[in-house]
Structures are given as C-alpha cells and as structure tokens.
Amino acid sequence: MAEAKTEKNLRSTRSSGVRMLDLTKEFQVPGSKDKTVAVNHIDLKIENGEMMTLLGPSGCGKTTTLRMISGFETPTGGEIFIGNRSVEQIPPNKRDISMVFQSYALFPHLTIFENVAYGLKVKKLPREEILTRTRDVMELMQLTTMENRFPNQLSGGQQQRVALARAVVIEPSVLLFDEPLSNLDAKLREYMRDELRALQKQWLLPACM
Ligand SMILES: Nc1ncnc2c1ncn2[C@@H]1O[C@H](COP(=O)(O)OP(=O)(O)OP(=O)(O)O)[C@@H](O)[C@H]1O
Ligand SMILES: [Mg+2]
Numbered sequence: 001m002a003e004a005k006t007e008k009n010l011r012s013t014r015s016s017g018v019r020m021l022d023l024t025k026e027f028q029v030p031g032s033k034d035k036t037v038a039v040n041h042i043d044l045k046i047e048n049g050e051m052m053t054l055l056g057p058s059g060c061g062k063t064t065t066l067r068m069i070s071g072f073e074t075p076t077g078g079e080i081f082i083g084n085r086s087v088e089q090i091p092p093n094k095r096d097i098s099m100v101f102q103s104y105a106l107f108p109h110l111t112i113f114e115n116v117a118y119g120l121k122v123k124k125l126p127r128e129e130i131l132t133r134t135r136d137v138m139e140l141m142q143l144t145t146m147e148n149r150f151p152n153q154l155s156g157g158q159q160q161r162v163a164l165a166r167a168v169v170i171e172p173s174v175l176l177f178d179e180p181l182s183n184l185d186a187k188l189r190e191y192m193r194d195e196l197r198a199l200q201k202q203w204l205l206p207a208c209m
Contacts, residue, residue, distance in 0.1 A: 024077035
C-alpha cells in the first residue's frame with residue numbers, strides 16, 4: 001500500500017494535463033475522393049484533476065478526439081501533449097492512458113477477475129498486489145460476486161462496470177471515457193459518476209468523457 005501511495009504521489013507531480021493544439025482529423029470517404037472532417041481544428045486543455053465532458057450530437061467527433069488522445073487514431077493536423085511531451089511518436093500502450101470504449105471491448109475468453117486484473121499482469125506486479133488492487137476496484141464497482149463469470153454472462157450495465165474497473169485499476173496518468181455511463185440506470189449512474197470523480201480528484205488526473 002505504501003508503494004502504491006508513493007507511485008500516486010509521483011504521478012500527480014509528473015503529469016500535467018492534456019493539451020490539444022489545432023487538432024484535426026479528416027477521414028477519406030470510402031469509394032470517393034471526398035473527405036469527412038471528423039475533428040475540426042480544436043484547441044483544448046484539460047488540467048490535472050479536471051473532468052472535461054465533450055458534448056455534441058452523434059457524429060460530431062467525440063470518439064475520434066478520444067481515440068487520437070489515446071493513440072488509436074493519428075491526427076491529420078495539429079498536436080497533442082500529455083504533460084510537456086508531444087505524444088505523436090508514442091504508441092497507445094506507452095501513453096499511460098486508460099480508455100473505456102463505447103463498446104467496452106472486454107476480453108471474451110477471460111473471466112471478469114482476469115479482465116480487470118489484465119493491465120496489472122501486463123505490468124508484472126507482484127501476485128498479492130494484483131489480487132488486492134483488483135478486488136478493491138471490483139468492490140468499488142459492485143462486481144464482487146461476478147469474479148468467475150465471463151463477459152457474455154453479464155448484463156450490459158455490468159459489462160460497462162467491468163470496463164470501468166479495468167481502466168481505473170492501473171491508476172493511469174489520464175482517464176478517457178467514451179460514454180461510460182450510458183448503459184446504467186439513473187441510480188447506478190449517479191453512484192458511478194461520484195466514484196469516478198472522487199478517484200480522479202484523489203489522483204489529480206485529467207479526465208475526459
Ligand atoms: N474510420 C472512419 N472512416 C471514415 N469516417 C469515420 C471513421 N470514424 C469516424 N468517422 C466519421 O467521423 C465523424 C465523427 O465520428 P465519431 O465516431 O467521432 O462521432 P461521435 O461524436 O463519437 O458520435 P456518437 O455520439 O454517435 O458516438 C462521423 O461523421 C463518422 O462517420
Ligand atoms: Mg462516439
């Protein structure tokens with residue numbers, strides 16, 4: 001636990017927000033010479049501890065913006081900084097970002113416990129720490145009784161909470177959520193929003209949803 005605290009303190013002094021400068025993404029329309037402008041020259045800064053919400057109609061570029069921050073999509077113009085570093089050359093797995101996808105993207109062949117613990121295993125943390133951190137986050141997300149089930153044995157809202165748990169358990173430098181509460185009923189949505197906000201404030205992370 002002491003180790004985890006030190007890691008957190010280091011992180012809060014290390015990361016200093018996300019900045020997008022003149023960020024643009026154009027997609028080629030399949031089978032034509034036309035282009036769709038998905039993200040149109042945006043300038044945006046998300047400070048540590050700040051929760052930014054992108055609000056707009058379907059197709060206005062919310063997912064594309066998040067995918068560019070996380071590195072799954074390459075901008076056609078402009079630049080993204082995490083802290084003081086331009087991330088253009090940094091692949092998604094090296095950006096220390098967790099993203100919860102609109103479609104959850106859970107691993108179907110892994111149990112709920114293994115899904116949540118996945119990022120900690122990749123980091124090769126000690127077994128005991130993986131167990132404690134995974135169980136703590138699962139309790140927070142009200143998933144404790146579902147450890148040994150597989151994703152297709154869960155409701156939509158339960159799967160969404162697994163995706164949230166998997167994202168926060170690694171305590172990343174930046175949290176990105178693509179409509180993370182859309183499948184939850186009103187009461188659970190409020191609870192999850194408060195829990196996510198509390199975690200993100202405690203860790204002083206920039207977050208965008
Ligand atoms: N891979 C792609 N190839 C071509 N066009 C794309 C691609 N991905 C997204 N687009 C287009 O870019 C625009 C922005 O899409 P995006 O998914 O970012 O919207 P969104 O704001 O997340 O919408 P929603 O609220 O429906 O999730 C849309 O017009 C979409 O059709
Ligand atoms: Mg979207």
